[in-house]
Amino acid sequence: MIQPITDFQSWLAGQTITRKIDSLVLHHTYRPTTSQYDGAATTEAIRKYHLSKGWRDIGYHVLVGPDGRIWPGRLLDWTGAHALVEKPDMLKLFGSTSYLNTFSVGVCAIGDYDSEEPSALLVAVLREVLPALAQRFGIGEERLFFHRQVSATACPGKNFDPDTVRSWLKPEPAIAAWAADSWRWAQTKGLIFGEPNSPVDRQALAAVLYRYDRVKA
Numbered sequence: 387m388i389q390p391i392t393d394f395q396s397w398l399a400g401q402t403i404t405r406k407i408d409s410l411v412l413h414h415t416y417r418p419t420t421s422q423y424d425g426a427a428t429t430e431a432i433r434k435y436h437l438s439k440g441w442r443d444i445g446y447h448v449l450v451g452p453d454g455r456i457w458p459g460r461l462l463d464w465t466g467a468h469a470l471v472e473k474p475d476m477l478k479l480f481g482s483t484s485y486l487n488t489f490s491v492g493v494c495a496i497g498d499y500d501s502e503e504p505s506a507l508l509v510a511v512l513r514e515v516l517p518a519l520a521q522r523f524g525i526g527e528e529r530l531f532f533h534r535q536v537s538a539t540a541c542p543g544k545n546f547d548p549d550t551v552r553s554w555l556k557p558e559p560a561i562a563a564w565a566a567d568s569w570r571w572a573q574t575k576g577l578i579f580g581e582p583n584s585p586v587d588r589q590a591l592a593a594v595l596y597r598y599d600r601v602k603a
Contacts, residue, residue: 388426388430388457388458389426390425390426390455390457391456391457391458392598393590394456394514394515394518395514395518396459397593398518398519398522399522401461401462401463402463402523403462403463404463404521405440405463405464405465405489406489407462407488407489407490407491407523408490408492408523408524408529409486409489409491409529409530409531410490410491410516410519410520410525410529410530410531411466411468411469411491411492411493411530411533412493412495412530412531412532412533412537412542412546412551413446413468413469413488413492413493413494413495413496413530413533413540413541413542414493414494414495414496414498414499414546415432415496415497415499416494416498416500416541416542416543417498417500418431418432418497418560419498419502420452420496420497420498420502420505423451423452423453423473423496423497425451425453425455425556426457428436428451428496429444429449429496430560432444432449432538432588433459436550436571441467442460442464442467442594443459443460443461443464444459444460445460445467445492445495446459446460446466446468446492446493446494447459447460447461447462447464447466447467447492447545448491448492448493448494448515448519449493449494449495449496450493450494450496450508450511450512450515451496451508452497452505452507452508453505453508453549454495454505454508454511455505455511455512455555456500456515457593459492459494462491463468465488466486466487466488466490466492467487468486468487468489468492468494468533469485469486469487469490469492469531469536469537469583470484470486470487470536470537471483471484471485471486471536471537471539472538473535473537473590476535476536480536484579486531486536490499490531491523491545492521493512493515493516494507494542495508495521495542495546498538498543499542499543499544499545499546499588500525500540500543500544500545501543502543502545504546505532505576506573506574506575506576507574507576509576510573510574510576510601512551512554513554513573516554516555517555518528518539520555520576524583526555527552527553527555527556527557528552530551530552530555532546532548532551535548541553545565560583561582565582569582570593572594573595575598576597577594577597578594578597
């Protein structure tokens with residue numbers, strides 16, 4: 387049975403990588419949806435389905451559940467099976483349909499994010515996973531692609547915004563040590579977004595209080 391990754395930074399540091407990696411590709415599963423997600427049973431079902439297609443393992447390298455748990459897919463050192471480059475403009479850029487499978491890490495959010503909103507936990511964990519991968523392989527925000535950019539698909543869903551996701555790869559503004567735990571807690575709870583040093587007006591304060599009331603309920 388597949389086991390979740392409990393410390394992504396340590397897990398990533400322990401991976402042996404010999405292939406060139408210069409890009410990240412974000413996906414969603416579409417099916418299963420978030421309501422169909424069942425932890426390890428779901429990731430095992432994805433693995434069995436991908437093996438039935440003749441693949442050597444799950445097509446993606448890393449999966450993140452709506453509960454925020456991180457699941458390993460195929461080895462990071464293996465070529466992926468998640469993003470054929472099919473659109474003519476992107477094929478011209480990459481020069482091969484297999485470029486991204488060969489030189490990228492495929493990260494998949496479990497759920498249907500065309501019709502479902504990503505959970506606060508999922509977003510918080512993606513904000514850890516994607517920058518960690520980008521830092522490990524020296525990848526800039528311009529090399530983070532959505533599956534739909536290269537193939538005829540809606541993946542990873544309309545409820546992920548490319549500019550927002552790419553902004554996660556930018557260096558984080560400094561957070562005062564006394565506020566670090568509180569900031570991480572508020573982000574995990576979905577209470578606050580944006581830059582930690584941005585000023586708070588009355589509208590933003592009202593939004594935070596409203597979200598807090600919903601979390602308590």
